[in-house]
Amino acid sequence: MRRKFIVGNWKMHGLREGGTALASDLAGRMLGAGDVAFDMLLCPPATLIHTVVQAVSDAPVSVGGQDCHGKDSGAHTGDIGAPMLADAGCRYVIVGHSERRQGHGEQSVEVRAKAAAAHRAGLIAIVCVGETEAERDAGRAMDVIARMVDDSMPEGATAANTVVAYEPVWAIGTGRTPTPRDVAAMHSMIRGRLATLVDQPDAVRILYGGSVKPDNAASLLHIDDVDGALVGGASLKADEFWAIAETCR
């Protein structure tokens, strides 16, 4: 019942020429493939949203932002309001990525405000959570993630307007991943947590992110309660991203 969801987070990568080529390549593959067992979302840097929206306009590919402000508009230099993303053609926005939490000191209370702003703008929020290596080594990963989920989920979150992404900080860009058993345990705990926070917790998609590559995608994506992948580095190469998506059957 939960369709697999393959999301490319391009992070701070891409200029117009390369971004257009990558998006057009993936759009072409989606159109050529016909019936596929997954949904595809591309989250380019804000400067490329317009370009990517145009490049995928004929294909079943969605576009999302990588962050938004918790307020709809105002004197916030450099920030982007969720209504602006919606206006630019986005259907989704990532909030609470660890690179925002760590690099910009964002706390779960702000992440929750950002997710609420996304919902007000009619966007689907992809709420990210993840423990650090020190937290995992200390045996605190489950507690940390439970708390992050509780504190980051806004009022009114539903399976239709919210996706959760579990991305262990120590697995991002490192080539390391948790064991399938650890991923399964974490995703199952997250779904249990969602039962107190959202209607229809069984319908919420929970993605895994952190060093997802073509060679480990099948083992990660076939775990119960793993409903897709949030892919960083490998989403910048059409062949790799497509190979990951194709493991969904």
Ligand SMILES: O=C(CO)COP(=O)(O)O
């Ligand atoms: O942070 C990530 C996606 O949001 C994961 O990045 P990598 O796939 O490069 O590890």
